[in-house]
Amino acid sequence: MTDFGYSSDYEVYLTKENGVQIVTNDLSLAILKEMRYHEISPTNIALEFNVSKSTVQSSITKLLRMGIVSQDENVTDSRSVVYHIDAALLFTSDTDIKWQVYARRASAKRIMKTGRCTSREDLSLYGVSLTESGLNIVQGLFAVGSALVRNYDGLDYWPVIVDKIHRECEKRGIDVDVTVKDGLDLHFSSKDEDISDVPLIVVPMLGAIISKSKKIFGYHLVNDVQLSVENEGREVFMHVDPFIGQDYKRGDFHLTTLEQYRVNEPFAIYSLNGRATLFTNPTMMSVLYALSDGDNSANGLSDIIGIPKATVYAAIMKLIEMNAVEVDKSSSSPKNYKLIADPILYCRTPDIEDCSNIEHIVREFSNGDLDYYSAAISYAMESIRCMGIHFDKMFTRAGKSMAQVALELHPNIEPQQFLETACSMVSTPDNLEIMTLIPLKLRITLAQNTLWESWPGDFAKGYVAQGLKQLTGDEYKIRIETIRQHS
Incomplete structure (x- = not known):
C-alpha cells in the first residue's frame, strides 16, 4: 500500500497461505500483468522496463513473501528461476468497462419483455454494478469458475462444457462457434436479440476452461480475455491467447478455514470520478463510512469515530482535495461535510463461524443440483463473506x-x-x-x-x-x- 493510505492503482489477491494481499507499487503491478501472459525472469523484465535487475528482484522478492508469486527452476538454464502467479486476483482498478455496462441494457430489455428477472440477469446486473464503479472483476470471475470445476478432470470436462455451452445457447436462440487454434475463440451471435450480457456471464466459464487448459489442449491459456461486442449487441467475440513460456503446475485453490480468507490490511473502495479508489488509512475510511450515513461536521465526526478533531479535519481536507467529500454550502457554522464519492465496498470481521458453505456450493454444482448462474453468484458471494467484505x-x-x-x-x-x-x-x-x-x-x-x-x-x-x-x-x-x- 502507498504511504498515504490510498491508491487508484491496485490489485487485490487471495493467496493460499497469507490471506488477502494488496499490491499498489507500480513496478510490482507491471510485473504481475506481464506474468498473466508469459513467463518472466528478472533479467528480461529489467531490460523490458529499463530498470536495474536488483530493483526488479526486490519487487519479486516482496511478491514471493506476500504469497502472490511462486518460483520454478528454469528448465533451459538450471542456474536461474522463472516466476508465475500463484494466487487468485479478486479485483483490480485496471478496467475498460464499456463492454460490461452494455450488459445492463441487454438485461433490461429481457426483463421488461418477459416480466421476470432470472439468475442470468442477476449475474449480469450484479457484475455490472461493480464494474460501472471502475472495479474490474473479470479476474475474480475467472477464479470463481476455476474453483467450481476443481473436482473435474480436464479431459473429461472439455466435452461436457462444450456441450453445455451449445445447449444453453440453443435454449436462448443463440448460435455459438467454439474454435481451438492458437488459443481459444468463442463467437456468439443472435439474429434478433441483444446478447451484450453474454461476456459477463461467460467469464466464469472461461476461468474454468483456463484452469484446465493444460490437460485439455496440452498448453496453458493466459489468464485474460480479449473481447468485442458488435452488430448492436447481437454478436460477441471472445479470444484467449496461449501462455508463452515453460510449463508449470497451475495449482487449484482449496481454502477450508476462515483464517485462510483473512484480510491482513482492512480496506475500503469508493468510486471517485469513475475511478475505484482503494483506502487503507483508518481515519479516512472512518470519515467516509460515517458520511455515508449522512452529512456531518468535523466535531460530529470526531465524536462518532472517537478520533481527535484535528486528525479528522486533516483527513477531511485530503478527501476534499480528492473529490471524495465536499462542504455542504447550505450549512452555517460549524460547516457540514457531505460524501460525493460512491461507496463500493468495505471490510469487517466476518459474520460467519466457518466457510463450509463454499464446499457445499462446489458439491451442488458438481452433482448438477445447482445451475451455472446460481453457482457462480453464490460462490462469489460466499467467498467475499468469508473475507468480511461488504458491498x-x-x-x-x-x-x-x-x-x-x-x-x-x-x-x-x-x-x-x-x-x-x-x-x-x-x-x-x-x-x-x-x-x-x-x-x-x-x-x-x-x-x-x-x-x-x-x-x-x-x-x-x-x-x-x-x-x-x-x-x-x-x-x-x-x-x-x-x-x-x-x-
Missing part, C-alpha cells in the same frame, strides 16, 4: 442506473406501470410486492436459501426512486421492508 449502498446507485435504462427503452411508460416493473426486477425464489402507495412502501420477501442480503432491497429502492423522479419530477420517500423466510 454497501452501491446497489442503490445500480438501481438508479437500471431505471434510466428502463425509461430509455420505454419513454412513454406511466408512473404506475413503471412502479409495477420494479416487481419484475427481483428474481425467484425472492419476491417484491407493492404494499401501499401513500406512503410508498415495498416489501421484499427473501427465500430461506436465497443468495442475497442487501442487493434486492437497495437495488429496488434506487430503481423506484430514480424512475419516479424522472417521470414525475418529485422525490418520493420509499420504505423498504425486508422479510427473510425461515424453516
Whole structure:
C-alpha cells in the first residue's frame, strides 16, 4: 500500500497461505500483468522496463513473501528461476468497462419483455454494478469458475462444457462457434436479440476452461480475455491467447478455514470520478463510512469515530482535495461535510463461524443440483463473506442506473406501470410486492436459501426512486421492508 493510505492503482489477491494481499507499487503491478501472459525472469523484465535487475528482484522478492508469486527452476538454464502467479486476483482498478455496462441494457430489455428477472440477469446486473464503479472483476470471475470445476478432470470436462455451452445457447436462440487454434475463440451471435450480457456471464466459464487448459489442449491459456461486442449487441467475440513460456503446475485453490480468507490490511473502495479508489488509512475510511450515513461536521465526526478533531479535519481536507467529500454550502457554522464519492465496498470481521458453505456450493454444482448462474453468484458471494467484505449502498446507485435504462427503452411508460416493473426486477425464489402507495412502501420477501442480503432491497429502492423522479419530477420517500423466510 502507498504511504498515504490510498491508491487508484491496485490489485487485490487471495493467496493460499497469507490471506488477502494488496499490491499498489507500480513496478510490482507491471510485473504481475506481464506474468498473466508469459513467463518472466528478472533479467528480461529489467531490460523490458529499463530498470536495474536488483530493483526488479526486490519487487519479486516482496511478491514471493506476500504469497502472490511462486518460483520454478528454469528448465533451459538450471542456474536461474522463472516466476508465475500463484494466487487468485479478486479485483483490480485496471478496467475498460464499456463492454460490461452494455450488459445492463441487454438485461433490461429481457426483463421488461418477459416480466421476470432470472439468475442470468442477476449475474449480469450484479457484475455490472461493480464494474460501472471502475472495479474490474473479470479476474475474480475467472477464479470463481476455476474453483467450481476443481473436482473435474480436464479431459473429461472439455466435452461436457462444450456441450453445455451449445445447449444453453440453443435454449436462448443463440448460435455459438467454439474454435481451438492458437488459443481459444468463442463467437456468439443472435439474429434478433441483444446478447451484450453474454461476456459477463461467460467469464466464469472461461476461468474454468483456463484452469484446465493444460490437460485439455496440452498448453496453458493466459489468464485474460480479449473481447468485442458488435452488430448492436447481437454478436460477441471472445479470444484467449496461449501462455508463452515453460510449463508449470497451475495449482487449484482449496481454502477450508476462515483464517485462510483473512484480510491482513482492512480496506475500503469508493468510486471517485469513475475511478475505484482503494483506502487503507483508518481515519479516512472512518470519515467516509460515517458520511455515508449522512452529512456531518468535523466535531460530529470526531465524536462518532472517537478520533481527535484535528486528525479528522486533516483527513477531511485530503478527501476534499480528492473529490471524495465536499462542504455542504447550505450549512452555517460549524460547516457540514457531505460524501460525493460512491461507496463500493468495505471490510469487517466476518459474520460467519466457518466457510463450509463454499464446499457445499462446489458439491451442488458438481452433482448438477445447482445451475451455472446460481453457482457462480453464490460462490462469489460466499467467498467475499468469508473475507468480511461488504458491498454497501452501491446497489442503490445500480438501481438508479437500471431505471434510466428502463425509461430509455420505454419513454412513454406511466408512473404506475413503471412502479409495477420494479416487481419484475427481483428474481425467484425472492419476491417484491407493492404494499401501499401513500406512503410508498415495498416489501421484499427473501427465500430461506436465497443468495442475497442487501442487493434486492437497495437495488429496488434506487430503481423506484430514480424512475419516479424522472417521470414525475418529485422525490418520493420509499420504505423498504425486508422479510427473510425461515424453516
